[in-house]
Amino acid sequence: EPEVTQTPSHQVTQMGQEVILRCVPISNHLYFYWYRQILGQKVEFLVSFYNNEISEKSEIFDDQFSVERPDGSNFTLKIRSTKLEDSAMYFCASSYTGGGGELFFGEGSRLTVL
Amino acid sequence: DAKTTQPPSMDCAEGRAANLPCNHSTISGNEYVYWYRQIHSQGPQYIIHGLKNNETNEMASLIITEDRKSSTLILPHATLRDTAVYYCIVRPLNTGFQKLVFGTGTRLLVSP
Numbered sequence: 023e024p025e026v027t028q029t030p031s032h033q034v035t036q037m038g039q040e041v042i043l044r045c046v047p048i049s050n051h052l053y054f055y056w057y058r059q060i061l062g063q064k065v066e067f068l069v070s071f072y073n074n075e076i077s078e079k080s081e082i083f084d085d086q087f088s089v090e091r092p093d094g095s096n097f098t099l100k101i102r103s104t105k106l107e108d109s110a111m112y113f114c115a116s117s118y119t120g121g122g123g124e125l126f127f128g129e130g131s132r133l134t135v136l
Numbered sequence: 137d138a139k140t141t142q143p144p145s146m147d148c149a150e151g152r153a154a155n156l157p158c159n160h161s162t163i164s165g166n167e168y169v170y171w172y173r174q175i176h177s178q179g180p181q182y183i184i185h186g187l188k189n190n191e192t193n194e195m196a197s198l199i200i201t202e203d204r205k206s207s208t209l210i211l212p213h214a215t216l217r218d219t220a221v222y223y224c225i226v227r228p229l230n231t232g233f234q235k236l237v238f239g240t241g242t243r244l245l246v247s248p
Contacts, residue, residue, distance in 0.1 A: 026179070053234065055234065057236075064238050064240060065174070065223075065236075066238070067235045067236060067237070070234070070235060078235055080235075113180070115179070117234055124182035125180075125234045125236065126182070127179030127181065128179050129178055129179050130177065
């Protein structure tokens with residue numbers, strides 16, 4: 023069964039460092055997303071991406087965050103200068119359609135900022 | 137904010153049906169009801185969705201009341217692996233992108 027894969031599974035970084043989280047969405051999917059979940063809290067939408075551009079972003083997704091699809095398979099989330107409050111599980115997701123159907127989530131990348 | 141209300145926790149015996157309720161009294165005519173679950177800290181997993189008719193797939197059944205103000209997710213024969221947090225989400229189908237708004241969900245504990 024096709025799946026969304028994410029790397030790394032866990033990353034520890036120092037405050038102020040840049041972090042790149044990587045995702046390989048399902049191959050024929052066209053819509054890509056990042057969500058995050060701070061420990062013990064709700065899953066929160068960060069950004070959606072389609073046709074090589076951001077289609078929607080949340081208030082959380084400020085100038086410190088960026089997304090990119092550098093080639094035909096990878097989808098990345100970059101945090102330029104990490105803060106303690108960026109510590110969370112980051113989930114990549116993809117879907118074939120934008121309107122309906124299901125969203126396929128990866129297993130997540132746990133980011134710990136010290 | 138999430139537009140749904142769910143009980144914070146439920147218990148179910150293994151092999152029995154798990155019936156998870158969801159209240160969405162302010163649902164609009166173009167909004168669908170989606171159910172996802174999250175096992176431990178894994179990525180959320182899609183279960184089922186519907187508009188107004190009851191739906192069934194290999195994982196579960198979704199029963200939506202006639203006035204669409206509430207729904208019930210049914211896991212017909214719960215197993216230990218169904219222990220998870222279950223999220224009921226309403227979203228318009230005609231929007232381009234799947235910005236899911238997760239609430240706190242129902243933590244289902246399936247016991248032997």
